[in-house]
Amino acid sequence: MRWLQSVGREVLGLFVDDGSYAGAILVWVGLAVAVLPRLGLGAWDGSVLFAGLAAILVESVLRFAGRPK
Amino acid sequence: MAFGFEQLETARVGTTLVTAFLASLVECVEALTVVLAVGSVRGWSSPLAGAAAGLVVLAGLVAALGPALARIPLHLVQLAVGTMILLFGMRWLRKAILRAAGLIPLHDEQAAYARSAAAMREAGPERSRGWDKLAFAAAFNIVMLEGTEVVFIVIALGAGGSGLLLPAGLGALAALIAVAGLGFALHRPLARVPENTLKLVVGVLLSGFGTFWVGEGAGFAWPGPAAANPDLAIPCLMAAYLAIALCMVPACRSRARAAAVEG
Numbered sequence: 001m002r003w004l005q006s007v008g009r010e011v012l013g014l015f016v017d018d019g020s021y022a023g024a025i026l027v028w029v030g031l032a033v034a035v036l037p038r039l040g041l042g043a044w045d046g047s048v049l050f051a052g053l054a055a056i057l058v059e060s061v062l063r064f065a066g067r068p069k
Numbered sequence: 070m071a072f073g074f075e076q077l078e079t080a081r082v083g084t085t086l087v088t089a090f091l092a093s094l095v096e097c098v099e100a101l102t103v104v105l106a107v108g109s110v111r112g113w114s115s116p117l118a119g120a121a122a123g124l125v126v127l128a129g130l131v132a133a134l135g136p137a138l139a140r141i142p143l144h145l146v147q148l149a150v151g152t153m154i155l156l157f158g159m160r161w162l163r164k165a166i167l168r169a170a171g172l173i174p175l176h177d178e179q180a181a182y183a184r185s186a187a188a189m190r191e192a193g194p195e196r197s198r199g200w201d202k203l204a205f206a207a208a209f210n211i212v213m214l215e216g217t218e219v220v221f222i223v224i225a226l227g228a229g230g231s232g233l234l235l236p237a238g239l240g241a242l243a244a245l246i247a248v249a250g251l252g253f254a255l256h257r258p259l260a261r262v263p264e265n266t267l268k269l270v271v272g273v274l275l276s277g278f279g280t281f282w283v284g285e286g287a288g289f290a291w292p293g294p295a296a297a298n299p300d301l302a303i304p305c306l307m308a309a310y311l312a313i314a315l316c317m318v319p320a321c322r323s324r325a326r327a328a329a330v331e332g
Binding site: 010011014015016017018021022025026029032033036037042043044045046047049050053054056057058060061062064065066067068 | 148152153155156157159160162163164166167170172214217218221276280281283284286287288289290291292293295296302306309310313317320321322324325327328332
């Protein structure tokens with residue numbers, strides 16, 4: 001059982017360092033997939049998906065940099 | 070000259086191969102460090118057998134899981150695997166930016182080697198019928214640990230389209246051969262490999278692939294020339310992620326300095 005837990009932790013660790021960062025990516029991907037096709041953005045769907053992901057990356061690294069040491 | 074379908078296919082296969090090679094290179098270097106440390110302290114036969122056993126299990130995983138994904142509808146695979154690649158790639162990208170900005174320490178292969186060697190010395194002798202179980206287990210575990218990431222990358226990149234599993238697998242195999250060859254020729258960890266730069270590049274490549282596959286899986290359209298040839302969106306996305314990463318390194322340094330002054 002302990003072995004399974006450690007395998008689970010290792011697999012989770014492949015994708016998640018910072019929970020809020022990974023959570024934000026998942027929420028944005030879910031929202032984009034569910035909502036963007038209904039907005040009729042045409043060729044800009046993919047660009048909006050990218051812009052949201054880029055914003056999440058920028059916010060996360062700047063938040064980390066601004067933390068009190 | 071027009072950029073035709075064949076060139077696009079070649080570019081896609083080439084990008085897949087290079088991404089798998091670079092990502093696997095990083096993981097192979099980390100695994101090699103521990104295998105070398107174990108072998109130098111406790112002898113070579115058991116850790117080499119452990120590493121070989123790990124490689125056999127990993128190759129079995131790729132052989133079993135890779136073709137199985139081909140039976141699932143492509144758009145579902147792209148959506149699911151694209152999301153996982155995004156999580157994986159953006160995690161590497163974030164960490165590489167923070168390391169390049171000096172906010173978290175760089176991975177130190179020499180220190181990892183020294184730690185592993187010390188742990189092996191402290192563990193004392195543990196042999197049965199000529200086998201060193203501890204050395205075997207240490208090498209097997211590290212190969213499985215680092216290799217799981219390689220397996221994920223190979224399967225995920227291979228799932229992006231028909232015929233991509235082979236170049237992804239070949240990229241990983243080439244990295245393994247290169248690192249193992251160099252490591253066993255030099256008999257010391259490959260500390261000069263610019264690991265963080267590699268991680269940043271791989272993070273950029275995987276984030277680009279992940280964004281593209283999520284978009285393709287969801288049926289999104291892309292602007293400009295990519296509207297007609299969606300594959301053209303891949304290098305554009307990679308270039309955009311690279312530009313953001315390169316801008317974020319000095320921005321993070323400034324932000325950290327400002328926070329230190331305020332604090």
